[in-house]
Amino acid sequence: xxxxxxxxxxxxxxxxxxxxxxxxxxxxxxxxxxxxxxxxxxxxxxxxxxxxxxxxxxxxxxxxxxxxxxxxxxxxxxxxxxxxxxxxxxxxxxxxxxxxxxxxxxxx
Amino acid sequence: xxxxxxxxxxxxxxxxxxxxxxxxxxxxxxxxxxxxxxxxxxxxxxxxxxxxxxxxxxxxxxxxxxxxxxxxxxxxxxxxxxxxxxxxxxxxxxxxxxxxxxxxxxxxxxxxx
Numbered sequence: 001x002x003x004x005x006x007x008x009x010x011x012x013x014x015x016x017x018x019x020x021x022x023x024x025x026x027x028x029x030x031x032x033x034x035x036x037x038x039x040x041x042x043x044x045x046x047x048x049x050x051x052x053x054x055x056x057x058x059x060x061x062x063x064x065x066x067x068x069x070x071x072x073x074x075x076x077x078x079x080x081x082x083x084x085x086x087x088x089x090x091x092x093x094x095x096x097x098x099x100x101x102x103x104x105x106x107x108x
Numbered sequence: 109x110x111x112x113x114x115x116x117x118x119x120x121x122x123x124x125x126x127x128x129x130x131x132x133x134x135x136x137x138x139x140x141x142x143x144x145x146x147x148x149x150x151x152x153x154x155x156x157x158x159x160x161x162x163x164x165x166x167x168x169x170x171x172x173x174x175x176x177x178x179x180x181x182x183x184x185x186x187x188x189x190x191x192x193x194x195x196x197x198x199x200x201x202x203x204x205x206x207x208x209x210x211x212x213x214x215x216x217x218x219x220x221x
Contacts, residue, residue, distance in 0.1 A: 005123065016211070033209070040214065042212070045209045090207075092161070094207060095141070095156055095167065096141075096153060099149045100149055101150050
């Protein structure tokens with residue numbers, strides 16, 4: 001069993017829909033990251049959080065430390081949001097352990 | 109540019125050859141990380157540096173893999189006697205210090221024929 005599990009693996013949506021991507025982890029962590037990866041490999045860090053909730057534009061990330069669970073929400077989704085969204089947790093020595101990603105496609 | 113730069117962007121070589129992959133971190137970032145991403149998978153940790161020293165190299169798969177960062181800035185990941193299973197995208201990231209968000213390069217796509 002992977003230490004970081006994401007669901008769903010693939011997600012399609014119509015433009016404007018509210019999207020939720022889930023991440024569960026089984027290890028103790030110091031922080032959790034949400035990352036966005038576009039075709040061609042470039043990775044952008046969206047959020048780093050260790051408690052509560054963060055918001056940036058149409059993106060919202062939440063984490064529940066007791067339940068070892070985090071969610072990434074996208075409001076009013078747009079085709080340019082199409083990408084792979086990756087959850088990663090940080091342990092002790094600062095190395096990240098990554099989930100396998102959620103591939104999101106938003107259609108106009 | 110001000111981002112993390114990786115060269116080359118693509119590398120194709122034959123099985124058994126030696127390869128070097130270069131990472132130029134963001135200026136002033138003390139922490140530098142190497143990851144490997146196979147097709148359809150999330151990245152996997154290889155090694156990270158704090159300054160010039162390797163703080164954690166537990167992700168290097170075997171002794172064919174080695175990385176250096178001699179002056180605390182540019183890093184080189186070296187792979188000896190390459191195997192087809194080494195084919196992947198090799199990602200580099202840097203952060204101002206440990207515990208801070210990591211900034212990723214676009215990766216080097218390595219293909220071993």
